[in-house]
Amino acid sequence: MHEQGLKVRSRNIDSLRIESITGVDVELPLAGPGGRSYAFIIDWHIRVLIALFWLLIAMIIANVTGITADLVKFMIFGPPTVIYLFYHPVLELAMSGQTPGKRMAGVRVVTRNGQPPSIGAILIRNVFRLVDSLPAFYTVGLLSTLVTRDSVRIGDLAAGTVLVYLPVNSRKASQRQAVLATQTRLAPDEAELVSDVIERWPQLAPATRRQLAVKLLVRAGLPATDMDNFDDARLAAALRDLLVPQR
């Protein structure tokens, strides 16, 4: 597949649309300051934990071997500095634009063509952390994500990259498709509505979910009077049966 056939068509506030050779646009939801910060905080904690672990080991080695003070200083601060500086670029290279924090946040670095970033792009976006972290606590980077159209920091502007949510279907989403397509007798839009109510049942207020369930069951042809005596659990069961009839 050639890069020439791809170009960025337009950008919504929260997603990146890319023109594809098939004629159907690819849409990638952009990660905003929240998703970025979440991933960064996880990565920051991982780095701190590794550094602390190393500090412990280095102090034990220093005590046992009795090496010079300068060497101890170098041994204590050298590896954590290396981890601090190389954690992001090395892992983003090894994990195709992800780090453990980004993976947990479900985000990935991609180019503005939606492709995985090249080595050069990853190095550039990480080197520019020097500017993004100014004057402290990534203030420049955070402000940049708040004011730029694609919610990117200076490093991303420099490297031509963006942070997007992973286009991966969860197992739940796949199962839902199977139910909607093969196991229900309802029309697709109705099936989706019923499926939504079942999925959100525990979060809905009891009165609201009762009202919704009754309305959906009546629309499906069940007499409203029958449902007067239904308790909460029975209504939920009736909805499930409406979606996927039990044989």
Next chain:
Amino acid sequence: MTASDTTQGPRRALNDWLGSRVSAWAALDRRVQQLQRGGNVNVDEALQAANDYRRIGRDLALAQQLGAPLSTTNFLARQYAGLHQVLTRPASRPWQDLRVLLQQAVPAAILQLRPRILWIAVLLLGTAAIGWILVTLNPALAGLVASRAMIDEVENGRLWTDGLLNLVPPAVLSAQIFTNNILVAISACCIGALYGLGTFYMIGINGFMLGAAFAFTRQHGLDGRLFEFIVAHGIVELSVIVIAGAAGLSLGEALIRPGRLTRRAAFEGAVRQAAAVMLVCIAFLIGAGVIEGFVSPDESFPLAARGVIGVCYMVLFVSVLTGAAWRRPAISAAVTADAVP
């Protein structure tokens, strides 16, 4: 025919279509996830993925047209985007990329940066001259660029670099030096993103410190020894600072005067150019750090040897930056051409 029949027909068609495609989508989902995990893909798998991409694109368009449930179109859109990422993944050719970088990108970038290199060199020398004059006129100003301990050492007739090897092993010293130098060079370049002002500031400060240090050591008759200490590594080190500054200046310039491009595109282009040059500079800073750790503090190296090392290293640096190191001499090209029947 009733109204209900007219709506039930398309609904049934949509349901039938969803039903006929769902198992294919499930199989595709597994394949996409496998491809996303990476690893080598054979020709059959690649062709299958290309076919899947077209098919899922068609399904997505159809689902949108038929008004399929939102969860279905989202499901297909995610599958489609996932496959897009897998299929458009650039090929990994690190050696070829490195060759293109060294033979073409770096010399081209240096050509573009030439006027800025000149201006930054003037800035460095100018601020060095200011530092020199100010400290010569008022020696107390040396406190601006040197710590109390360093001043005491110089006033006692010793350079702060004397006996450095007795304190730290050369390898550790080298690592500390090149790490610091790389950070300074990268900072001088990146900080140019602040409309070039950061670069001006860093180059100005470095020039001032250099001039002030020489003026201060001259007052105590140690300038010759300071020169002796820095000559082997300093020529390349200072050149790298100048080039990093020029690269930083180009970032600021791209933001101020983007020309026909958008600011974003101009900035991106300037960064790409700067990155190519900085990659070579960083490699040479590591070498300079090794020289500074092993040669510069070692008193057994005479001035002439240090001078030769410094000049040779600079010649190598310039020849790599300009691409001369990779260019074949015209005569050998002519001989080769003659030899071809």
